[in-house]
Amino acid sequence: MEEDPHHAAGSASDPESRRNVRSPIRKHDLWIAGRRKSVSLEDQFWDGLKEIAASENITTSALVERITAEYTGRNLSSAIRVFVLKHFRTPARRA
Numbered sequence: 001m002e003e004d005p006h007h008a009a010g011s012a013s014d015p016e017s018r019r020n021v022r023s024p025i026r027k028h029d030l031w032i033a034g035r036r037k038s039v040s041l042e043d044q045f046w047d048g049l050k051e052i053a054a055s056e057n058i059t060t061s062a063l064v065e066r067i068t069a070e071y072t073g074r075n076l077s078s079a080i081r082v083f084v085l086k087h088f089r090t091p092a093r094r095a
Contacts, residue, residue: 030061032068039064039077048084 025040041049053063064080071079 030064032061032065037064037076039080041077041080045081045084048088049080052084052087 024042026043026046027038027040028046030037030039049063050060053060056063064076067079067083068076071082074082
């Protein structure tokens, strides 16, 4: 009997294999305005966020508070990704 390539073990359409795949996105806890907040970010964005905060001598939570003020109306995780990307794409940072 020939195996259906669309339902092969390990394929994206196989529910069992989807459960075993680890997401590159992790939840990170922050304290913003006295409340615990969780954001889901890839490690690379989280590391970039921490690097920016350290370079400005502020906590990661303080930086995220600033990001929320600048990027109102966006999903927080998306706002953080855009902020980190813009930060590292700035020409002065590449010099």
